[in-house]
Amino acid sequence: MIEQLIIEGLAIGACYGLFGVAVAIIYKTSDVINFGQGEMGMISTFVTYHILAQYGLPFWLAFVLTMVFAVLLGVFIEFFFLRPAKDPTVLGLIIITLGAEMLLMGLAGWKWGAEQKDFTFPLSVQKVHEPIPGLVLNEWSIGVFALTALIMVLLFLFFRYSNLGIAMRATQQNQNAAKIMGIKVERVFSFTWGLSSLIGAVAAMFFAARSVLDPNFMMEPFMRAFAAAVLGGLTSIPGVVVGGLMLGLIENFFGYAWPVWKPIVAFVVIIIILTIRPSGLFAKHYVKKV
Amino acid sequence: MDMKRDYYEDIEVFSSGTVLFWSIALFVFLFTLPLYLSSYNVYLFNIILVHVILAVGLNILVGYTGQISLGHAGFFAIGAYGTALLMTHLGLPFFVAIIAAGLIAAFFGFIIGLPALRLEGPYLAIATLGFGLTIMHIIGRWDIFGGRMGIQTPPLDIGIPQWGLSALLDSDVKMYYLILVIAVVMVIGARNMMKTRIGRAFVAIRDDDIAAEVMGVNLLAFKTLSFAVSAFYAGVAGGLFGFVLGFFDPFTFNLILSIIFLVMIVVGGLGSVLGAVLGASLITYLQYDLLKNVDEMPYLGDVLVWISRKLFTVIGLENFNSIMLGLIMLGIVIFEPLGMFGIWIRIKKYWKTWPF
Numbered sequence: 001m002i003e004q005l006i007i008e009g010l011a012i013g014a015c016y017g018l019f020g021v022a023v024a025i026i027y028k029t030s031d032v033i034n035f036g037q038g039e040m041g042m043i044s045t046f047v048t049y050h051i052l053a054q055y056g057l058p059f060w061l062a063f064v065l066t067m068v069f070a071v072l073l074g075v076f077i078e079f080f081f082l083r084p085a086k087d088p089t090v091l092g093l094i095i096i097t098l099g100a101e102m103l104l105m106g107l108a109g110w111k112w113g114a115e116q117k118d119f120t121f122p123l124s125v126q127k128v129h130e131p132i133p134g135l136v137l138n139e140w141s142i143g144v145f146a147l148t149a150l151i152m153v154l155l156f157l158f159f160r161y162s163n164l165g166i167a168m169r170a171t172q173q174n175q176n177a178a179k180i181m182g183i184k185v186e187r188v189f190s191f192t193w194g195l196s197s198l199i200g201a202v203a204a205m206f207f208a209a210r211s212v213l214d215p216n217f218m219m220e221p222f223m224r225a226f227a228a229a230v231l232g233g234l235t236s237i238p239g240v241v242v243g244g245l246m247l248g249l250i251e252n253f254f255g256y257a258w259p260v261w262k263p264i265v266a267f268v269v270i271i272i273i274l275t276i277r278p279s280g281l282f283a284k285h286y287v288k289k290v
Numbered sequence: 291m292d293m294k295r296d297y298y299e300d301i302e303v304f305s306s307g308t309v310l311f312w313s314i315a316l317f318v319f320l321f322t323l324p325l326y327l328s329s330y331n332v333y334l335f336n337i338i339l340v341h342v343i344l345a346v347g348l349n350i351l352v353g354y355t356g357q358i359s360l361g362h363a364g365f366f367a368i369g370a371y372g373t374a375l376l377m378t379h380l381g382l383p384f385f386v387a388i389i390a391a392g393l394i395a396a397f398f399g400f401i402i403g404l405p406a407l408r409l410e411g412p413y414l415a416i417a418t419l420g421f422g423l424t425i426m427h428i429i430g431r432w433d434i435f436g437g438r439m440g441i442q443t444p445p446l447d448i449g450i451p452q453w454g455l456s457a458l459l460d461s462d463v464k465m466y467y468l469i470l471v472i473a474v475v476m477v478i479g480a481r482n483m484m485k486t487r488i489g490r491a492f493v494a495i496r497d498d499d500i501a502a503e504v505m506g507v508n509l510l511a512f513k514t515l516s517f518a519v520s521a522f523y524a525g526v527a528g529g530l531f532g533f534v535l536g537f538f539d540p541f542t543f544n545l546i547l548s549i550i551f552l553v554m555i556v557v558g559g560l561g562s563v564l565g566a567v568l569g570a571s572l573i574t575y576l577q578y579d580l581l582k583n584v585d586e587m588p589y590l591g592d593v594l595v596w597i598s599r600k601l602f603t604v605i606g607l608e609n610f611n612s613i614m615l616g617l618i619m620l621g622i623v624i625f626e627p628l629g630m631f632g633i634w635i636r637i638k639k640y641w642k643t644w645p646f
Contacts, residue, residue: 099619267420
């Protein structure tokens, strides 16, 4: 029983972590908290659903098309909503992303209505395997673990070795210096949003496979993932994944003991952790100097 | 232009006779308003006034002190449930109950203000967001709060019925006068507060908290005070809101409501009482009236229904509300970061310096 709780918790936690990485990439590069991330993933999942339901294409093709759509959506939002704002404050940026969230949620509700839909996803929660006796894994968890590991390795290689990844890190450290070094900072931001939107869309599909598909379905997972990202420290990508895993575990154990309070345990933990470590567990806390 | 020549000019509530005159004119107009309005519009004005109280309070926290709150629906809920339950179960008179509920909300604001001493920006946003969701969930779970089914407010009696001094407010118009008086008192109170030592300390914290601390502003006291005052406003507004609705459940106070509160003050203009009033009025009007039945609007409604048939679904047209709100939020930050108050300032400047 206890192993099963741990496995389940880690699986959902990895999914939170993956989505949290999408939030963290944007925050790392441009200091923007993207409250619209959940709805960007939601719209992308709806696009997959639409392609599958309307045109009857095979899943892999729909998946590829959705990924293209997700990247374009991210770039679109950065280009049209964030770039025109002149010297926005932290609150201004939050309002912009919240505005994008409301806009996307409204559009999805307008297009697909509020009723819940079933999302056909090749990896189901029902099909289980038993690789080692006593350890039951469902296909969904295997998929999440494999994908999270893969994306983490790819991101590590990308940030370590590719020119673009290094440019993103440079932009994060000092925008003006990066500009002087010949980095097109705006283009880096657009790329960041595209990349983040792509990762978010993949994670959103996994969430949709677990629950149902309606315009609100990403609200709860997004807040959990955001909480996980804050828990790990928004600026450290491995920290975010570890934070997600921890949150998944805490939530699953708590949910087992006191099912009634499962939805809020994440936030109570976050408030306590933030009181003790104001920048999360794994990020260095910078004290502002005068 | 508005040159301040001495200290007393800076701390006056009304900066000139003209402002005082027009304020009184507006007040008289508002007092006679129910004479010209239908009953639905009075109900709408009740909601607007409640939101004005809340927005002015939220603006003290966000606009003047520079902290972010995504959990104000939580304080709003504490006020609404607190007032209704204190009156139903303890039989307290209305004014005692609403002030007690406001103070309970203020206490929670103080509690949330403590971690806020070390948090800023996104971290504060997630902490307050978590607070709002937690409150909503706790209320939804405990039977004393009526659970998910919601609760009915008791009859609104502003006298003390136990002593035989009953003054029952049973219509929207009577409730309008009560809310109007409370709103005016609280708006003037907020404006006055911003001219005192406390208000200047808040502004100093917003501009630079380290510099403020060096100047002798006690951060612990004033940041928590700002949260508490703001929560008190939200609590009182929530108490009145409960009576305006008559019936409410925990989902009335969801995250979207917190976002809408934030939108009100950003659209109105941060750091200005007038802006909060304007923003709350505009957003509430859009939410509750103009965008509610968008398909029945002349011309535009037909066009939207036609677009819905072609590209979207007609049944989903009710989501147009959320689309418009999103566009307003994006537009205001991109094109007019100072909000409606900024537009007002520009118009004023244009006329004062006219040929130039």
